[in-house]
Amino acid sequence: MRAIVTVMPKQSVLDPQGVAVRDAMHHLGLENTGLVRVGKIMEIDLGASGPEIEGKLHEACRDLLSNPVIEDYRLELEP
Amino acid sequence: MRAAVLRFPGSNCDQDCHLALDFLGADVHYVWHKEESLDGFDLIVVPGGFSYGDYLRCGAIARFSPVMRAVVRAANEGRLVLGICNGFQILCEARLLPGALVRNRSLHFLCQDVHLRVETAATPFTRACTPGQVLKIPIAHGEGCYFADDATLDEIEANDQVLVRYCAPDGSLTDGANPNGSRRSIAGVCNRERNVFGLMPHPERACEPVLGGTDGRFLLRSLLESLPNPGIHAA
């Protein structure tokens, strides 16, 4: 099983990287660019599958892969 | 009194912390990140650096190290824990302190002197200071923008947990004096029990006249005065 974890800054957290990207987009002629948020995607080869692993995976997402104080995560599983 | 300076593989302010504490008369020892016990230490310093490379988030991986389990135990026992820079990030990741540190507003790493206003002297970390006192101490970080949601900020302010804020040389809180965009200009906070303190600035870098300042001694001396048998050198 493979997990795709997307980690994004929470809406309330200032994302200076996103602001910088938005400004650069404007500079490139894409003047209508609105909000940009920069996060990260992790591809994780789990080597095994099952409900127990899925539970542990959510735990890892909360404790390790994201920091709930500043980030949200989305977990997708691929067989 | 015995102080431990933790050493993660990527710690790089460990020697500086050791030197500054030693200079002030503490009995300082290094403790490797794979150690599981911190018995016998009255003070635990989590120094600056890049703990485990910090590729995921600053301090995220350090939190799971064996020695950090011992730090949590020590904190719960009421012993003093000080996190500086990366150490502050680690203590936040470990949930020993509220909030988190995110990328500087400018997106640049910043190494420079800043001014800090001491908000309260009612902690073991600031007892040698007076409230409102302005200290000049350097920062050196890329991710030092303090973030917590409004409710948390209100709560820690109500509990007098904000110990230092970035300020102008005259002590006023201005946006220009906030180097990294920290919410409410917060540079350092303690826990509710007041025995765990984290701050982004580096007091250990401001302890000798030859390095351009000694204001860091106010913070480190506070600590040593709070502990048994301080044996402090006359500063």
Added chain:
Amino acid sequence: MSADPAITPEAIARHGITPGEYSRIREILGRDPNFTELGIFSVMWSEHCSYKNSKPELRKFPTTGPGVLVKAGEENAGVIDIGDGWAVAFKMESHNHPSAVEPFQGAATGVGGIIRDIFTMGARPVFNLNSLRFGPIHGDGASVKNNRRLFAGVVAGIAHYGNCIGIPTIGGEIYFDESYEGNPLVNVFCLGVLRHEQIARGAAEGVGNPVFYVGAETGRDGLAGAAFASRELTEESKEDRPAVQVGDPFKEKLLLEACLELLATDAVAGIQDMGAAGLTCSTCETASRGGTGVEIDLALVPRREQAMTPYETMLSESQERMLIIVKKGREDVVRRIFEKWDLPYAEVGVVKDDGMMRVNDHGVTVAEIPAAKLADDAPIYHREAAPFVPPAPLDPATVAEIDPGVALPALLRHPSLASKNWVYRQYDHMVRLGSVVRPGSDAAVFLVREAGKFLAATSDCNALYCKLDPREGARIAVAEAARNLACSGAEPIAVTDNLNFGNPHKPENFGQLREAVEGLAEACRFFDTPVTGGNVSLYNESPAGAIDPTPTVGMVGIIREESHITTQYFKGAGDAVYLLGDPGSGLDASHYLKALHGRKEGLPPRLDFATEKRLHDTLRGLIRAGLIRSAHDCSEGGLALALAECCISGEAPWGADIDLGNIAGRADDILFNETQSRAVISVAADRAAAVETALTSAGQSFLRMGTTGGSDFRIRLAGRAWTWPLAGLREAWYGAISRLMEETNTQ
């Protein structure tokens, strides 16, 4: 086994090997090389590794002296005695081409490489410097935007690597000029400290000793980077991106600590970093130095990518790797230490007595080359050098005077002369608690606590002078470095250099190289500062042509006592301000002429060694006698710029009232000429008489110019006067680069 490509004339040419060099390879092997061997020769015989175009010139440098413990070229870096059983190892190296293609990683891995060079010597790295050159960053054209991107990326890359590993970057220099457009220069410097008895050698000694590979796993990154660095950059260079390595400062920190811990155990017979040409260079060089052979098996090399061919494995420039020759029977020490630091390690081979570099893959020999011939017998070329043609002196009548009231702030705003705080604030310049004089004064001063020594370090090169007169420009580069150290209270001990030039096949470029090397050599002899090593970077060209010749000088000095540490900025009001040296004249090759008139012309100022030396000795004498409060080198921008910097570069600005009397001549000439051998000092009022007596008895020419104080910088000259409020001057100078980088990028 994958089938290797055939050795065709095209394949040979693609490896940058000439037909003549190919015959020599055949002679050495007694047969045709296979594809792996061809690759090995191509990297070892590239300019980057062999110095085949520059070696005859480099032999002109003075490399010996009473303090030299390890000479240039013997090992990865030279080692110089600093007293009490302590020594320093330092060196400068370029990463120009990788930085042009990928500025962040190019610069970062440059820093990683130079740090490895230093700890390979057994020294603990204590600080870094860098010397950078970019195309212009002000304006709005596409190339200017690209220059800003390169500048921002390089600075971020240096910061990333140095900050993570915890070695402070405490100084350097940065200039902006059209000639570096598309071909920036990234020269990085590292200094380490060690006990005399800790000097480690890069020789494969002791037949039968095991050869260990330690550090990061090998991947395909940076394949043949050394060969890449030895070519001109073209439009296609962007396609060469895989040749740029990716650095991991965290891994290097582990490697550094593990290697120093291991070197302290006496289990090591030899150690060599894998930098340019990676496994190839480290195996054949250690064997050559040891007069031995080395046999390794690639199947044992830790790899992070699948199905790598022997060719790829041998030529990879993956970072953060070392080759260690371990004393037989002490293998467990290596295992224990590298396991403690969680680093990969593997025993990959053994030292032999047959002088061969033998590479096996699962026991099958894939390359077999006499090591010494590969490492040391690269062909040497004596390139054609175009004779130096002195430039015509500037005709001042063709230069319209710009009112100094306007010219001074304009110069202070020019990115080459403006404050570099936007840059050095991104570098952790305070870690390790030694930065006594932080970036922004003439030289950085660092307290090396282990040794209880104050070291001063600077890097200098005025490439405009070097373009117009390479020999004089190079002499001045050394003199200016020594002057910066003297102003800081230091006595110079040694020099490292980085020779950045264009394609040596063009006689004009090679002529510049020869002139500059001879100029450096003369000056290093005169100032008694041996060259401890350095780096040559040729082929610095972009489609627009060669860069201005840039022989960067890194110089290190010792300050005897803490009380001698002197900075450039004024310290208070009421101090007397003196010019040491002559007001001079001539706007040739000045920054005033270049920055404000757009002209790179004229005959650069002349340097007189004896006058220069007298200035340095006088400065140190005054400093040691405790007579002066500040000392600042007078260089680019001339007297007016030096005075302005004295006023505004300190933490607290101090005004000055300067009266130059009735010096004859044009105001712009008097204020902005770059006459050599000058410094501006400030002296407490009650010491002025003593200082004047000392200057007179030393035969040092001087001029009392005025007094510090007030909130303005004022100059009076021949009935004219200019007044600049300090706040405006400081803002022009302090915020210039930040405004260009932050505001223009986000508008």
